[in-house]
Amino acid sequence: MLNAEHLNIKSKIGSDKEYLFIGCNLLIVAFISGSELWLRTRQQYHKQIVVGCGYIISYLMYFLIEPFVDGAQMLLMMPIIVSLVYFDRKLLYSLGFFSVVFYAGIYFGLERVVLHKPLLEFLLVECVFIVFVIMTQAVISRAQEAQEHLEQLTKSEQGLMVERAISDKLLKIDALTGLYNHKTFHEYLDLLLEQCESNGLRLQLALLDIDNFKRVNDTYGHWVGDLVLKEVATKLGGMIGLNDFAARYGGEEFAIIFTDKTLPEAYSYVEELRMSIASMGHPYAGGKPITVSVGLCNYEPGLGKELMFRRTDDALYKAKKEGKNTVVTAQASQGEACLLNIV
Template sequence: MNRTGLILEDLWHRKILNAYWIVTLMFFAAEAVLLLLGCIPSVTAGDGPEDWLRLGIPDGCILLLMLAAQTWLRFEPKYRKQVVVGCGFLLSYLFYFIIQPIVDGAQMALLLPVLISVVYFDRKLLYGFGSLTILLYCLIYLTERSLYQKPIQEFIQIQSVFIVSIMIGHTILVRVKEFMRHLESVMKSEQQLLVERTISDKLLKIDALTGLYNHKAFHEYLEALLEQCEKYQLPLQLAIIDIDNFKKVNDNYGHRVGDVVLKEVASKVMSTMTPNDFAARYGGEEFAIIMADKTLEEAERMAEQLRERIARTELPHTVKPVTVSIGLCNFQQGDDKESLFRKADMALYQAKRTGKNKVVTAGEDAADYAG
């Protein structure tokens, strides 16, 4: 059992023991009222010390039993469940011996350990203490019959109640076990559905060829992130990456090699990103990266590192190395998604126009690249 389970079980031990204390105090209060009203024959019959000992000794045993159980729970970590149920078992017999001369049906107090065993959902405790209750009551009846001339019908009736109570307890435990099995099955089904839903959602957001996020997922994430950046003045950079001369790769070597190139570029993008970045295949041979929690200088270093790593990559079937052009822009307060992309696109256009295989960062006035 894990630590949480042990803590919960210990909490239930103490709750049940507290219930014992409440029952005990109520019992003592009722006993005091009966004494005041003169309803306890053995005490009202005379003033001898033996009359008072008849109540004092069992009451003292009850207190000692409760204190012993309390001490066990406080200092001994083993067999706590057995101690709690055993305490209830002894407590029920002490109650019974005190009240049975004056209260009809006092035998019902002997069902206490059966009820507590059901609370613990423990079959062994239920059968063990239930059987012990039946056997001990047989001995008690044989003793009491010689003293009080109790009829055999009462004995059969009480034993029948004990047996039926144990059977009901058994039925409850069986039903609880069935319910737990059903609940476990439902939880497994829910977990399976959650996994399937997660996989389905991921497939809807992931580009099948490159493993990066797709165009739609990228825009959803960017819109949410821009709101946070605008609200809390957080840094953000957008990089658009375009594979140089990709059309020639497809024309000269076929789309199969083109797909290999796209996968390799995507792999370099993923390996260069930091945990706070978000990358997507934006469309065709274009990729986009949102860089968060960076300065513009850090974003430029990362973009340059990515460009160099791609340029050094050796790919099969290609005569020339694959290179990329990167347009980078910095988020400024007031930028929306369209203006941010416009700046990055203009920077990418400048990189393409001025020789390709380079990183160009948009200035504060992105219109500089429009000419």
């Protein structure tokens, strides 16, 4: 049978030392509970609390176990592991240096004097400290490299998303006026017309044409003409509703799609817009007012895109013919009425 001499036990706890053993365990529980309470209730000094608690607990456990178990010094590596939690290289070096120095003080002040431990054991433990710091530093370096690589990938992906968004915007937006372009206008209109036919969505189309725009270009130059287009577009984009859609249809012509409005409401919008444009000042164009003529058409179920455009364009032509700077609402011609009846 095995006896106590064959076991790797140096001594046993005497009845007079039990209070020290219990006290150390109570201190460990108290420090862990206090640290947990601090971390949950306070927002400051989290790293310092974790590091300090790690040091105190590791050395308390070391003093509890060391008299009975060889190699208990490995518990003293616990504080260094904290640096892995934060991936902090500076913290690692600080903890490593402090551990080496602190253990040296414990060895020469306690273990060598009281426990008569050999110097070789001290040197081995210090070497383990240094090797552990080097290994931990390698882990932190690889983790930081992986993090940097991930950040680069994230930035590259974000850059691609931004470039894609910009490209998509450039494909949809007119470069001069900032409104939607001709192609995007028709794509949006097609979708809305489907909603009109299937869900009864109310829709009106307005075509606006700047009056005497060729004269502006010929008299003051094309750069003045571009300024006029920009100002009219800005006014137009600022006055329409959130559910409406404005585009530069081509040249000096603009288009507005009104949704979920009655024809009188849409007419009120374009009339207010017409008067607002007419009241704008243009000092670079001789101070003369710039006006627009407007054709407005209300969509009716079964009308179709082609007939709606024909009505709107006829209304715009009528507005031009009747003296410009006016709004004309489209009316169905007899030929269109016959065509709709056939359909």
